[in-house]
Amino acid sequence: MIVTWSTAAPAxxxxxxxxLVEVVEAFTIVLAVATLRGWRPATWGTxxxxxxxxxxxVALGPLLNRVPIHGLQLAIGVLxxxxxxGWLRKATLRAAxxxxxxxxxxxxxxxxxxxxxxxxxxxNRLDWxxxxxxxxAVILEGIEVVFIxxxxxxxxxxxxxxxxxxxxxxxxxxAVGAVVHRPLSRVPENTLKFGVGVMLSAFGxxxxxxxxxxxxxxxxxALFVFALLFLGAGMLGxxxxxxxxxxxxx
Amino acid sequence: xxxxxxxxxxxxxxxxGDARLSLAILAVVGVAAALRELSGLDPLxxxxxxxxxxxxVLIESVRRSARGNRLP
Numbered sequence: 651m652i653v654t655w656s657t658a659a660p661a662x663x664x665x666x667x668x669x670l671v672e673v674v675e676a677f678t679i680v681l682a683v684a685t686l687r688g689w690r691p692a693t694w695g696t697x698x699x700x701x702x703x704x705x706x707x708v709a710l711g712p713l714l715n716r717v718p719i720h721g722l723q724l725a726i727g728v729l730x731x732x733x734x735x736g737w738l739r740k741a742t743l744r745a746a747x748x749x750x751x752x753x754x755x756x757x758x759x760x761x762x763x764x765x766x767x768x769x770x771x772x773x774n775r776l777d778w779x780x781x782x783x784x785x786x787a788v789i790l791e792g793i794e795v796v797f798i799x800x801x802x803x804x805x806x807x808x809x810x811x812x813x814x815x816x817x818x819x820x821x822x823x824x825a826v827g828a829v830v831h832r833p834l835s836r837v838p839e840n841t842l843k844f845g846v847g848v849m850l851s852a853f854g855x856x857x858x859x860x861x862x863x864x865x866x867x868x869x870x871x872a873l874f875v876f877a878l879l880f881l882g883a884g885m886l887g888x889x890x891x892x893x894x895x896x897x898x899x900x
Numbered sequence: 901x902x903x904x905x906x907x908x909x910x911x912x913x914x915x916x917g918d919a920r921l922s923l924a925i926l927a928v929v930g931v932a933a934a935l936r937e938l939s940g941l942d943p944l945x946x947x948x949x950x951x952x953x954x955x956x957v958l959i960e961s962v963r964r965s966a967r968g969n970r971l972p
Contacts (some may be wrong), residue, residue, distance in 0.1 A: 731925050731954060732915040739921060739961050748966045786903065790910045797914070851958070855951050862933045864947035876951065883955045890959065891966035 657870050658811040660877075661802045664849040665815030668798045671842050672791040673823040678754045679787035681827065682761035687780040695784025702785075703792040714804055722804060724861025727854050730801045734850025741844035742884050746891035752839050758832075795819075802853055844884060852876035921961045928953030 684692035714722065743749045761783070768779055795816050803812030855876050859866055866872040916922045928950060936946030 728926070728929055729915060731929070732922055735921060735925060735954065735958050735961075736915070736917040738958060739918065739965070742958075742962045743965055746962075746966060782903075786906065789903075789907060793907065793911065794914060851954065855954055858929055858932070859947045859950055862929075862936045862946060862950075864932075864936060864943055864950070866947060867944070879951070879955060880958070883958050887959050887962035890963050893966075 657806065658808060660849065660853070660870075660873055661806075661808040661812045662815040664802045664846060664853065665799050665812040666819045667842050668846040668850065669795045669816040669819035670823065671839055671846065672794045672798075673820050674754065674839065675757075676787045676791035677823050677827050678758050679761050680784045681832070682758050682765065683780045683784045686762050686765045687777055691777045691781035692784045695781035696788050698781070699785045699788025699792060702789060703796060707796060714800070720861050720863070722861075723857045726801050726804060727857030727859070727861050729797075730850050730854030731858060732854075733797070733801070734847050734852075734854045736847075737843055738847025738851055738880065738884050739887075741840050741847050742887040743891055744840045745844060745884075746888045748891045752843075754839070798850070801850070848877050848880045848884060851880045918961065918965075920964075921957065924957040924961070925954065928957055 680692050680696055683695065717725075740749070744751050765776070765780060765783065768776060799809065799812045799816050803809035852873050856866065856873050868875070932946040932950035932953065934946075935941060935949055936943055
């Protein structure tokens with residue numbers, strides 16, 4: 651199957667942006683571990699998490715080929731709708747100021763304080779606990795990255811482009827993190843989440859429709875139209891969500 | 901064991917952050933699939949219901965949460 655740029659670009663873009671958000675969140679926690687207990691537990695926790703994720707993908711990945719394509723598209727489409735609309739809803743509410751923004755500095759401080767408190771309770775077992783904290787962060791955020799790669803890539807044989815997008819996001823976060831050596835709090839996380847929510851929701855409608863046998867006009871190009879409509883809906887939602895806050899402020 | 905429970909909880913949270921939103925999405929998909937199966941109707945009707953329904957569900961969920969000013 652020949653993969654064209656117009657087919658691969660949305661998958662690469664969605665996987666890159668979504669993975670960037672998840673990797674930044676994992677990086678914050680790994681950095682908190684490294685700052686408090688050194689790079690040794692942070693590194694082995696991260697390496698163990700990546701190894702477990704790789705093992706899971708290698709073991710379960712081939713099963714995807716056994717699922718009938720329409721069933722796979724429908725299942726992935728519905729999961730993408732649940733995931734994408736959930737992200738878009740939260741990002742819309744955050745953009746409107748209805749709920750607080752995700753704050754990497756605050757998460758870093760909270761994680762460091764929790765590890766510090768644990769240190770007082772457990773003494774010499776702290777390296778193990780710190781490593782497990784890094785491990786859990788990598789596993790939990792990594793599972794979301796794996797899902798996103800599968801979701802945007804599996805329906806049309808785009809796993810490799812989507813995987814490249816996710817790996818590029820990991821590379822960017824690691825490179826920037828190695829230079830600045832502090833939480834990446836200046837990443838416009840809510841804007842990214844808004845954009846990713848738009849793209850995942852568009853993919854969700856597209857794959858769900860394909861799964862139930864809807865012949866979308868324009869085929870892949872329909873994705874761009876759906877993305878524009880979800881972008882408009884998100885912006886409308888932001889305006890609607892601001893109204894009760896403005897009324898309350900008066 | 902607690903790690904597995906935590907991972908399972910995280911996975912569930914990925915898809916069911918807000919139960920009402922999730923149920924509404926599943927209802928829209930169900931209606932779209934049922935319309936697609938009905939003979940004599942344009943297959944695009946199911947697609948239109950899926951697209952418009954998803955957009956409407958999003959806006960309604962945001963409006964409801966903003967009014968309550970809370971996030972479940």
